[in-house]
Amino acid sequence: MTDPAPEPPRPPLPGQDAVLDAHTYDRVLEPGSDKRLPLGDGTWHQLSRNYVWVRLIALGIIIVILAAAFVVGTLVLANAWPWIVGGLLLVGYIWAAAITPRQARAYAYQLRADDLVFRRGILWQRQVAVPYGRMQLVDITHGPLDRAFGIAQLKLVTAAASTGVTIPGLTQSAAEQLRDTLVEVAESRRTGL
Structure with missing residues (x-):
């Protein structure tokens, strides 16, 4: 018995790219090295610009809590050593806040004929292809801060834990559109297994 012919690549749904690319960056930033992971062909979609604000606010809250904890620690212990630890932690979180915009622009995903490709990272690059x-x-989650800025994260779960992907910072409409598209395509591919 012969296997059925594979389906031809589906064209994007009308308006799909407009929904996926609304309020996002216009291009994927790449590291300057020739040894980077190549972008390849196809249309890469990016995260919402609001993702940067959500990350910066979350990091700012952590910085304020750490600073308050170390002020209280210094007053209670009557010693200055908590500021050494606190200073190192604060420098780390301030550094994380400074590179957040660049990190957000390194996230991208691409819908191909047989899989979804997700890439992230500047120094430690990761590129994962998840077969439909x-x-x-396919799970959509969003916390209170995410809801306030109209973003969500989409999580794809597969049988292999190493290929699970979480795409943060999608607009709510893009997350819903992507979820519906992925479920529809996954169902059509799964019937042949």
Whole structure:
């Protein structure tokens, strides 16, 4: 018995790219080295610009809590040593806040004929291809800060833990559109297994 012919790549749904690319960056930033992971062909979609604000606010809250904890620690212990630890932690979080915009522009995903490709990272680059037929769950989550800025994260779960992907910072409409598209395509691919 012969296997059925593979389906031809589906064209994007009308307006799909407009929904996925609304309020996002216009291009993927790449490291300057020739040894980087190549972008390849196709349309890469990026995160919402509001993702940067959500990350900066979250890091700012952590910085304020740490600073308050170390002020209280210094007053209670009547010693200055908590400021050494606190200073190192604060420098780390301030550094994280400074590189957040560049990190957010390094996130991208691409819908291909047989899989979704997700890339992230500047120094430690990661590029994962998740086959549509292997997706078991597509989950959308968003916390209070995410809801205030109209963003969500989409999580793809497969049988192999190493290929699970979480795409943060999608607009709510892009997350819903992407979820519906991925579920539809995954169901059509899974029937042949």
